[in-house]
Each structure stands twice: as structure tokens, then as C-alpha cells.
Amino acid sequence: MSEFLKERQRQVYRKGEQPYQIDCEKQSASGSVSQRACVFCGSRVVLYPIADALHIVHGPIGCASYTWDIRGSLSSGPELHRLSFSTDLRELDVVMGGEKKLYAALCELIDAHRPNAAFVYATCIVGIIGDDVDAVCKRVSQEKGIPVLPVHSEGFKGTKKNGYRAACDALSQLVGTGSIADIRPLSVNILGDFNIAGEIWIIREYFKRMGIQVVACLTGDGRVDEIRKAHGAALNLVQCSGSMMYLAKSMEEKWGTPFRRVSYFGIEDMAQALYDATRFFNNPEVLERTRQLVKEELDVVLPQLTEYRRILKGKKAAIYVGGAFKAFSLVRALRSLGMQTALVGSQTGSREDYEQLRELCDEGTIIVDDSNPLELASFLEEKDVDLFIGGVKERPIAFKLGVGFCDHNHERKEALAGFEGMLNFAREVHTSVMSPVWSLTPRKLSKQTKECAA
């Protein structure tokens, strides 16, 4: 602990051991080796799943290379989002400016792929070399007759959260431009689900069974024309509040669309989400169908979850995720499996998020903001957890120390949302924790030796 950076000490809180205080929403300390990404990453993850749009990264090649087809966001139709386009700026472009190249690239790609819209991501150096991305987008939009939207996602201009905002700004230019003639009063938009491993299809099916129309999915399995008419929906359901709250709030302001924050992870939160939507519509038939749906789903999953709970009871977990909102659901989902959360942290949680986590967690739990590999490794060792839940960058920390790991990030291939998703989650936790390989790892062996000596 003593080796942790001084300027980070107020970003770690141990429940019960000290009065509550936690710093957050700060810029990452230089040299801290933060697990955070950048503004561009925030924009890219939010807009990426829009499958019939052209996504072009304006800048040197790296940003496009590192984000080519890395997410498990599925599409039921076009898959233009899985291609990686870049202006691949070179030294000469840096000197002469990249506007001409961007214009030419946009025109040729729109001609070749006929997208319904184009998103142009401005990366770090675009503003510095003086490119007027807005002007190029406007010109191409006029010439090609589709929306061409600049996304101001220069990496250094804040954190991932600023990237979410830039993405939402681009989306709000689309919302309100389509016809809402065919939209029924019982209708919602799904915000903040990215259709990882087909999750949005599970959720859509629930609403269909409840008799509620889903107008637009933002942005999982997203389509430009759906987003254009999103203002016609009666209600916005916002998951992953970090990324989509900006859009929800701006739609409330501009179109009067109310929103509810929901989560589809874990059976409690999933049921809660459906009932929250139902309560909004205040329709007895919908309520009855919702009750029926929840009952049917629980009848299937509960017996199996009980079996997993029997095996997993008493195991300890650590959680480190991008947005804190997901962490709430994970703590509850783990608890429903009989597991305790010993460490929970996020890259971009807010004061309110951490306050809520504090209330939710047990005594002794470590809560951490914008952590780094050395801290996380030391917490894993200290708390001697059986499972770590995070993303690709956290995985090797767990594995190196002989700790089970579940990917709960964008790259996962298992649907974890919905009632059936909870079953997948339980199955994955079980697979991760119960594998016989741990008994061969040095950490487990030395623990056994210590226990024998004692």
C-alpha cells in the first residue's frame, strides 16, 4: 500500500475502516498506468454498433487499427460497422492538413458502401493541424445526401466520459429527423445497450411479449432510420447511464421524452427494469403480461441458479469495470449467487455512484476509482479473491496470480443480460472459479503450505 501514488490515496476507500471520502472524476495522474482509455474510445464504443453507418477515423492509423472489429456488438443485418476506415494521416498531411484526404475518403467510401449516415471521428492531432472537420462533413453531406456527422473525440480533451458526450451530440443531430407515424403510445427506446453477444435481442423479445414497441436501440444492432425517429417513443430506458445519460437528458429537454435508469444484469435488476417500464405506462394488461413474463423466466432459471449458488456460496470476488453503474448490478448478481464482493472499482464513477456502492457493499470492501495494475494486483492478493470481473486489461493480472476471471466488457461472447443472461453469468462464474487448474498454481500451493504450517 505504501507504494501507491500519493496523489491517488484519496481515490481508495475501505468501508468501515475510515470515514467515507473518495475522490473521483479527476484526470488520471501522469505515469499512473490508468486502465482508462480516452475521449475517442468513449465516442467509438457508443457509436460503433450502428451497423448501417460508415465509421471513419480521421487521424494517423493507430486509433483505427486498435478499434477494428474488437467488440462483440452484433447486427441482425448490415455489418458495415465491423469494417475499419481511416484517413491514415501521414507526415505530409500533418504539414499540409488532412481536409482534402478526408473529403476524398468520405466520398469514395460513401459511393462504395452506400451507408445511411457517416460518423467522422476527429482524433488527437486533427484540431492541431487545423482541419475544419465540420466544414468537410457539411459539404459531403450536401453532396451525398446523407447525414455526415463530425464526432469531436480528440483523445486528450478529457476522459472517456467526454467521448460519450461527443457521441451523444452526434446522435442528437439524428434524433428527430425521421417520421414517427407508425409509433404506438406503448413504446420505448433502449439506450445504453450495445448488443454484445446479442443481448439487445433478448431484451427486445421481453418488450414484445409485454406488448411494448421498441422504437430505437441506441446503439446495439442500431440503424440510422430507427435513431431518426427515436423522439417518437414514449419513454427512454437508459442502461449504462454513463454513456447515454447525455442523450436521455437532451431528448427530455428537446422532445419531452422522460427516461428511467435501468439495468438488465442480474434477475433482480432485470425484473426491476421491466416493472419500471410497466409502471410508467400504468396499463393493467401490460402489468399482467409483465408479471407472467417474469414468472415464466424465473421458473426456468431459478432452480438452476440455486444449484450454482450452492456450489459458489462463500466465494469472494473483485470487480473493476469502466462505468460504476454496471458494478451495482454485478455486486447484486454475485450476491444472488452467494458470493461476496471484496473489491469494487470503476474507471469513471461519479460521487453519487461511489456513495451508492458504499451503501451496497459489505464492511471491509475496498472501493477504488481510476485504479491501475499495481493497485489491483495488490488488492487481489490482499483480499485473496476467487474471481475477478473486468475487461481484457484486467485479465492477465488475475491470471498471473492464479485468480479466476470473467470478462464483462465489450469483447465478451456470452450474453449476460436478461434472465437467461444471468444463467450464462452463473455458468461462467462457475467455470472460472471451479476449474481444477487453480490447484496447480503457485499461489494456491503456497496458500496450502501456509495453512498446513499453521
Next chain:
Amino acid sequence: MSTIQTISQRSQLPNFVATRNACKLCAPLGASIAVRGIEGALPFLHGSQGCATYMRRYIISHFREPMDIAASSFNEASTIFGGGECLYQGIRNVTSQYHPALIGIATTCLSETIGEDVAQLLGRYEADPENAGGPVLVHMSTPSYSGTHMDGFHAAVLAVVEKLGVQQEAIKGRINLFPGMVSASDLRYLKEIVADFALTAVLLPDYSDTLDGQALDTYNKIPAGGTPIAAIRSTAGAMASVEFGRTILHRKTAASFLKAEFGIPAHRMGTPIGVRETDAFFHLLEIVSGRATPEKHQSERGRLIDAYVDGHKYVYGKRAVVYGEEDMVVGLAAFLAEIGVIPVLCASGGESGLLAQSVAAVTPELEGKIVVREGTDFMSIAEEAQQLAPDFLIGSSKGQSVARQLGVPLIRVGFPIHDRIGGQRILHLGYRGAQQLFDHVVNTILECKQQDSTIGYSYM
């Protein structure tokens, strides 16, 4: 060579301004991998936080090992007023957290574009008595708008040798070995070969342990292994430098620097993939060491030739699309040509200007049968491959979508391999690597034959 088609003859296909599914990564990534191969070293990017995070993610997905890369984490103020302060704070924080022996500070497009004078900033930092006894700071200029990850990799190796290499007495039996970006298994095998010739080598970089390490009881801040700094300091005492890569001949490299500065003979040769390129490497080791190739390696070579004979019929005349880093492509082309496979398309995102002639030099029997593309991308490769009707693709995981589109198998080699496990353990180099590649190629073709047949042959 004159009949090798070059880029200017590609008029039959649309020529896009945009890069579509890039066949390259950016320079700081290569620098980060190279720095990871130095003992006690930590890579550090002077730029936005996202660069480090994206590259960590990418490298982790291949090696499945911790890969910490620090960043100075530019904000708007540092972009406008210069990033000196966040560079200094970053170095201090990395030093206090990791206690590194060396920090490799690579620039990014952002710090290069704002014209940051990193060398001067570091000089000022090192001159401050408060910072005495701190880690060695090595600056490497790696703007992402210039070249590929391979340029970053070579720049990092050069920068470290330039910074640390000092005049010294000749060390008997010592060579420098600059292998380029090869797998962890390749590095281990190279060390074994050199030792078998009773030579000692400064292998730089050496991430065979740091990026392919063991399960641990307690977490290592910086994983054990890597080229010792003292060894890098002694590079100027070697009898010779050996450097792999035919497409880096025009540039200043660690080997050319040591030759110019200290008169160390530089043997710059092709990446030893396949028998012929490996023979050249072993021949050189025989000369440098004054010993014959040890029996162990002679037998490996003998078994390899025997295997080539056993399998020649299955592969002769087959057509392959080869892509990846330029020197990996050249090496693979050399190997494929000698077993009778035509590398109908040799493609890379790199732009050394030497790819076509290098491929031609290692495929003398295939004059006029190979299309070479420099500075290309995967959508262009897919379009061209469609016309060339290959039997298989060979290269990194990034060709998966092309292989799927064409309905042909992909033989995974090189970097990155992030849809299979064990990329760091694939052996490419030397007789042993050729043996594994050959078995893999033949078995892939046999499997296709078996699967495509309606008969269901149970032995082939």
C-alpha cells in the same frame, strides 16, 4: 526481379484514398514491445492516455500477459502549453511505483505534432541533481503518422543502443543479435542456437520471459527477464552484430550504428525462415564462432529436409496469400517458395520500398509469379486475393475475415494472434521453426482435402 509486379501496376483494382482494415499498427506499439524486452524497463508514451490503453489491450490479447505501459496523459493544457510537466510527473510517478531500471519514452502523434522537444526535456530532467540515481531515460521518436509498428520497434532498439552503447574492449565470443519482432519461442530458440555455437549474445530485445512468463505467487511489478542493461552497454565490445530483416537495409539501425560508431562488423541478413535463409544464418555463426554447426542442428536440418520430401506432393503448386510485417512476409515467402508453394500475393502495410526486391531475392524460382504490395490494407488484399484464388492464407489473426470471405484456411503466424491461444509460442525461425511451419501447412492442406472429399479418407 524485373518481372515482379509492383504497386504501380495495380490499375485493375480501385485505388482507395482511405485505409480500409489496416495491415499495420502504429509506431509506439512496436516501441512498447521492444522496451518490454529490456530487463527492468517500462514503456512510457508521451501523449494521450488512450494510446497506452489501446496498445496494452492489443498486446495483451496476443501474449496474454500483463503489459503495463505508462502515459504522460496529455490534457488540453499540456497540448497547448507543452507536455513537459506531465512528462516529468509521469516519470516521477513511474519511478516511485515501479522502480524501473530504464524507461523507454516513445512519442505519439500528439506530442510530435505539437513539436515537443522530448530529448531536451529529458536532458533537463536528468541534469537536475534531485533526479540523480533514477532510471535510465531513453527517448525514441515514434510519431504514429510515420511508418508502422515495425518502424517503432526498430527505432526503440536503435535508441537504446545509441543511449547505452559505450566504447570498450572486445569481448571474445560475443555477438549482438537484433532479431526484429519475432515470437517469444523464437527468442528462446535463438538463445539456444547461439549458446550451442559457444557464443554469448546480447539478444535485443528479449521478451521471451517478460511476455511469456510463469504463473506467480506474488505479482511482479516488472516481470523478470529481458536483455540486461549492462549487456546493452557492452554491445560495442562484440565481435559482430547480426541483424535480421532485408527490408531495413536502407535505414539506420542498431547494427549500422554500432558499425559506424565503434566499427563492429554488421551482418544484416534476412529473417531466417525456411532452410535457405536459415542456412545463411548458421553459416555466419560458423564463421563468427570458428565452429561447425553442432550436430544437434545438423540433424534438425536433416530431419527437416526429410520432412520436405515426405510432404512435397501435398503442397507443390499450391497458392498462398502472405501478409504481415514486411520482414515476416519476406521470410515466409522464402520458406513457401522452397517447398513449392507459390506466395501469389505478398502484402504488407509497411512501406520500406524494399519489399518487392526482397521477396524477389528469396524466391528465385518464382520469377514473375508473385504480386507484391507495399502499403496495402486488408480490403485491398481481399479484392486482389479474390482474383488470385489462393489455397490458403498465412499471417496474423487480422486476415481471418479475408480467409472466411474466400472460404480458405488461415495459417496463423506472426502478430497479433488474438483468436487463438499460444501466439507467443509459435516458432517461425530456424530449422525447427521451418519444421513446425511445414507440418502446419501440409496438415492444413490435408485437412482441406479430407474435408472436401465425399469419400472420407481415413488415412492420407
